[in-house]
């Protein structure tokens with residue numbers, strides 16, 4: 565039965581320090597990497613994901629297959645399913661929750677605003693409700709976003725900067741999540757860490773993100789659109805490699821203090837933390853495209869277009885000194901290296917049969933069989 569698979573998956577092999585973690589969004593990009601890393605080091609880990617079709621669900625199924633191969637069970641369900649969450653906390657005394665399930669992407673919010681409220685606001689509350697009722701109460705680490713800095717132009721972004729000018733509904737729901745975290749910490753003594761991830765990329769990345777769709781479109785010979793701000797201002801992002809994000813996320817789990825329950829303990833109130841996890845070196849989208857061209861050995865057809873007001877911001881740049889000090893976070897993958905690994909994965913995963921556009925145009929023939 566599935567209950568047994570949940571318990572098996574949660575078994576800790578790394579004694580005496582191992583933890584047992586419920587990872588929501590485990591079939592997602594970041595979730596699958598983090599889950600895999602936890603399993604590899606001997607922690608107990610159970611996944612939860614609703615496999616929605618925001619992007620190609622077959623990519624989620626492929627990630628799930630890899631996880632399953634390493635002995636991780638991913639429960640199929642929605643974070644808003646309270647009875648399911650309670651059942652999971654009954655089956656396993658999770659020490660931690662790594663909450664990554666969310667409706668991601670800033671632009672899609674204009675098409676389907678309700679999905680952001682459902683997953684990022686109601687869904688977060690549902691997870692926190694289940695956690696505060698669980699015995700023992702797990703410590704929570706969850707994904708906020710660099711987008712909370714919104715239109716604030718004071719860079720690099722530090723955790724103490726203002727976050728009162730979100731540019732998208734996505735950003736607003738992440739900001740709301742941080743406020744909700746404060747409430748659950750205050751009233752129920754939950755230990756909660758909010759991680760502000762900065763544009764994460766790497767193998768198994770999301771099809772709705774720049775690295776992925778530029779790669780796809782460059783290979784297909786399509787013209788790609790590069791956004792520019794007012795007065796042709798460059799759009800840049802603090803692109804952060806997935807392994808660095810995983811290192812920071814696991815360090816957050818490892819340094820999370822126990823939840824204290826309502827009213828706190830003699831030692832004081834439960835822990836409430838916020839960290840930037842970025843790369844500290846923003847790169848322009850133009851430069852991103854040039855690096856991709858080099859790795860793909862294909863020249864991109866490009867056009868510059870004025871950035872529409874679609875929720876995107878011009879520039880992100882993380883200050884990560886707090887995460888360095890408190891977590892030992894050390895991002896050390898530059899965009900060159902990271903994109904090389906992304907492209908390698910992309911070409912292997914979407915390996916085209918010989919005779920396709922890749923072998924004809926991009927590689928001068930025969931590459932997929934060599």
Ligand code: NAD
Nearest residue numbers: 589591592593594614615616642643665666707761763764
């Ligand atoms: P992703 O879309 O690949 O992963 C999210 C996963 O959660 C998906 O597999 C999805 O099926 C699942 N999910 C969504 N809603 C759910 C629900 N209601 N119930 C159960 N499962 C649900 O995205 P990702 O890039 O891996 O992002 C993970 C987290 O990090 C998200 O919270 C995202 O907002 C945040 N984040 C990501 C980035 C980035 O650059 N990738 C940057 C900042 C923040």
